[in-house]
Amino acid sequence: MEQNLDKIMKPKSIAVVGASTKEHTIGSDIMKRLQEYNFNGKIFPINPKGGIIEGLQAYTSVLEVPEEIDLAIIVVNAKFVLATIDQCHEKGIKGLCVITAGFKETGKEGAELEKQLLEKVRSYGMRCVGPNCLGVVNTDPEVRMDGCFAESLPERGHIGFVSQSGALGGGILNILKDLNLGFAQFISIGNQADVNAETALEYWENEKDVEQILLYMESIQNPANFRKLATRISKKKPILALKAGRSAAGASAASSHTGSLAGADKAANALLMQSGVIREYSLKDLFSTAKVFANCPIPQGDRVAIITNSGGPGIMATDAVCEYGMQIAKITDETKEKLRSFLPAAASVKNPIDMIASAPIEHYKQTLETVIADENVDMIMVIYLPFLGLKDIDVAKAVMEIKAEHPEKPVIGVFMTKSEFFTALSEMDVNMPFFMYAEEAADGFKRLNQQRLWINRPEGKTPCYDVDRNKAEAIMKSALMDGRAQLTTLESIDLLAAYGIRACKYGLAKNEEEVAELGNSIGYPVVMKMTSKTTSHKTDVGGVRVNIQSEEQLRAEYKDLIEKLTEKGLIDGLEGVIIQEMVKGNREMVCGIATDPQYGPMMMFGLGGVFIETMKDVTFRIAHLTDVDAEEMIKSVKAYGLLKGARGTKPAQMEQIQETLLRLSQLVNDYKFIDELDINPLLISEKTGEGIAVDGRIKVRMEEAKKALNINCTCGCC
């Protein structure tokens, strides 16, 4: 599909279908706005009654307009929208913006109407913003289109902004204006029947006028496509997103542990992270970050210098910089010496540089000039607290003067002064952001640093391992033929092994003699685990016996197990017991796959064993993984410290664990019907440092699996 939205966003002519002379109607407001903001092309009001609207000749239909029309902004009642689109087609109009509400958001009938709308748009080769939206804006002086009914006229700038909520979008436009945060283009996607956040991303990818992209989203329509686009585009320009609705998520209690830990918001979070999108959790933070990106280059490193005229805020800034994982720059001796040459004796030339309360404007200039040139400094925070006789705005101007000569390093001002200062700033051209509090500046540096790391992050590769697909499929087919979506422990471990995942030596035994034989052939110590078609949490029913040292002990444990299961009435599902080599180690990890209904398969990795639910030290990524993804997963959990070898334990084989994750990713990519998969524990061998799968649980989506594996079941079970 053509992702060019030029007809909508850069029209040479606009028809307002439903233009009106009646005050405080959208049909009147949109007309006024287009004119007030001096749209650079022609405007044609359309109203069945004709007449003059806002000083322009109205036409009774788009068909009456004697000239070409690029964009139709439609505000007529929902019941007339389809007919209007037909007329637009007849007129040769390719761009639509349907502000009219009364579609999908109102229920079934509206959804049907919206479906018909989309069919028309597609078959006519049009692009359409909305329906049920606030409109579109482009502040480019070549365009000057305010096709939207927010309270304020737009502020010129270089943000591309997509909002899924109409009313909120309007509120946001007000605030942006208030914060002096200008934007280039705004698209209120409304019900996003056709144009959505992904369309906008792709359209803005090479649009020079858009330097950063802001998204307000309540849902992501096509996660895979969003990921592909955002991953690429976020390397060129920052993408910031506010994704609402994180608490409502994941009420469905999936049965496996991977499932229960992976709510939909975890999926959204993983997707945004993997795509290089900077996620914000409040509008306030979204705007603060946008302000920083609008006025700062991407830094070369994470070393922050702090210049202040008061100790207290210097300490608070240091606290925040450290807490956000950046470094307090070690300024060079040369810099210190220079600073000492003009600052008073009471000043501190060690970062944070405290020029003391009475620092005159000249000291702000000289200090910044000296520090900005220091090769050990990547970003600079300049703090000012009111001092008698100085004007805050003069200090700001002086700082900006120096900053102008050094466009390559980010500088953020922290001016703990009256709000009048910020109002005054909003009427000036600024070349750096100013905040009231040190924490806001530190947060800005954090975001700049995050973008730097993302840009420098290698793309990564998705290896393709040689695996035994025949064996894997045979295992799954056998379970499916048996009418089971859940594989037994034995099948699960076999399947993992077929995919080259290191599992411990094992075998299945069905009676005491087989048990003893197997134990003797594997060698002691061994572990004995029941395998059952009906009982999934084995530990809870005493079905796992560890550290069995001899044949005698093995026989005794087996007898005891049979007795207990018989007592509990669980003996019928018992398939047998697995006798496994006992891997010694006290570090139990977990890895697995969970499927989110919207985002698809997700990989999980973290601390396993009994700790999984309580410690929640697990991380998620959307599959398919690259090697970089897998490496980051391992490094991002706290338990990474354990893997490195805490308290005298052997360091784990990181590459082998990474490979385990990649092989799992390949497995779920090959068989997309795998619904849940848990390896818990993936035990770290104290002897070799390998991660060894000592238990596994796999569940597939039955119907999908049968179809994919070509099983024509005749057993009547389905």
Add this chain to the structure above:
Amino acid sequence: MEQNLDKIMKPKSIAVVGASTKEHTIGSDIMKRLQEYNFNGKIFPINPKGGIIEGLQAYTSVLEVPEEIDLAIIVVNAKFVLATIDQCHEKGIKGLCVITAGFKETGKEGAELEKQLLEKVRSYGMRCVGPNCLGVVNTDPEVRMDGCFAESLPERGHIGFVSQSGALGGGILNILKDLNLGFAQFISIGNQADVNAETALEYWENEKDVEQILLYMESIQNPANFRKLATRISKKKPILALKAGRSAAGASAASSHTGSLAGADKAANALLMQSGVIREYSLKDLFSTAKVFANCPIPQGDRVAIITNSGGPGIMATDAVCEYGMQIAKITDETKEKLRSFLPAAASVKNPIDMIASAPIEHYKQTLETVIADENVDMIMVIYLPFLGLKDIDVAKAVMEIKAEHPEKPVIGVFMTKSEFFTALSEMDVNMPFFMYAEEAADGFKRLNQQRLWINRPEGKTPCYDVDRNKAEAIMKSALMDGRAQLTTLESIDLLAAYGIRACKYGLAKNEEEVAELGNSIGYPVVMKMTSKTTSHKTDVGGVRVNIQSEEQLRAEYKDLIEKLTEKGLIDGLEGVIIQEMVKGNREMVCGIATDPQYGPMMMFGLGGVFIETMKDVTFRIAHLTDVDAEEMIKSVKAYGLLKGARGTKPAQMEQIQETLLRLSQLVNDYKFIDELDINPLLISEKTGEGIAVDGRIKVRMEEAKKALNINCTCGCC
């Protein structure tokens, strides 16, 4: 000491010593401020040259003043301050505020001067604010004293504010004014030679004009006294604190684990929490919370209702409320029915209540009135997004009108509108707080809820257990006589047992025969652990052998240990091996004591074993503990989930674990020279659920310990 600061904070007459006619000097500014703000008493400028200053007759010395003087504000050069204080004494002045800098903050000489200053103040029975401070303010109409040189005149209100940083204090006063946050009294404590935060707390305890207390602190002078006062006073009025300098902390790498995890900021954090002080991490949050307490009652519960005219912010508000641990109120059917009777069909009457974008002012009023009366609702957030034709300030007034009739429930407004709205508000009397963003309002509710929980928190008791002090002292004496500050494992476990802490059965053996004998008497399986005067991390050198099943195995392991230690050259320190009952369980906790140089002994509890450093799931409290403290400690770690019995494990005996903490607290209270104590692991027995100390390490401060235990060492070791 007299904690009454009336002479300073409510003077009937003030002498400004160092008053000046020279513009932009502190001596001139203070005079101007006192007059501009219409001080309710008499002002006497003091200047050796006499003359007229700011229209008042100046005296050459306080001794010349013919009337009584309550407060002397001193701004003369540091070298004249002591002489000035002598004169003040001669004049009978009891209150001082020394603004002059050049004391402790400048180094050794200044510190000496400050020491002399304090001696004079004490011996003359005076109270003194400063030196090196910004001054004092009281906005009470009966007083009207602005004895401070900040940029703005003070705003009337009911906050008591103490700032340790002068310049920052001034900045904060500006911002408070800007935020329309009035205060009752302000004390810039500066170097806090005499008056400090604790003095202010105590002075304000029963001061009706002060309804909440704000503290900006960089250090806490007397933690024990602060705790005593704050714990009591915070139940009467909220105390909010911003404590800076948290990252600089704890560079000293203490040798035990408890020590290394417990930086000074953890101590400060524990102290503030135990004292009911609400800690904020940025000025922004400090002010937001102050604004909420200034305009909201303490709620009866944590159930929040959200009223909005837009879905998006409603979702964001819900996210934030859930994230902050409160509940989305389940409004009653009666309320729903009432709402349905006047709201349009498209509105949602389920919390969050979405009145839809076009909601008129009347709907805001009716909806709030209905919801505020709902018995299932404790707090209400009212969200407004701009809608054509409505004025935001009118909506706010309507909401406040309804709120005025219901003073018992907190209501917070979220108005996502232009900053002009907030400017307009700041010139009005408001009866509820308004913010721009939903997250700020949710944060406010969180703080109100925190204060509610604190007020309802039982005081708790500190039990006194019957313990064997003789045995405990004998163990410590023996180590001290031996020249050791660090007890051996054996001594540590013995000492714990003497204090009634459940330790596992054990004994010390020094050769193979003793080893075998002990093993046989305890019964298998057993654990064997080396005990050495020179090696403290036993696991790292293979000095711990577990799950020994028989005498034969025990002998073999012992021989192997001796061999290994000999190889490593560690055999000399070996005292023997401890043979212990093997407690089975896979839940390893840690508890202990660490001593912070400033805050004294701290208790630690959390997840132990190999997880301690990596997972950092530990919590701290300042000793001495109450039973409520101990209970809260246990419940506040994530590992509490494990204790409750995750994945089929037996629930731990919570009361017994709580008792262990309380006994430890008693131990360190009895012997304050205990520097570090670790029980790691405190193993949760799978059989009984008891927490059993299976390893212990104790270290004392040698000199202190000798003194306390009356050891007159003659061995020459010290």
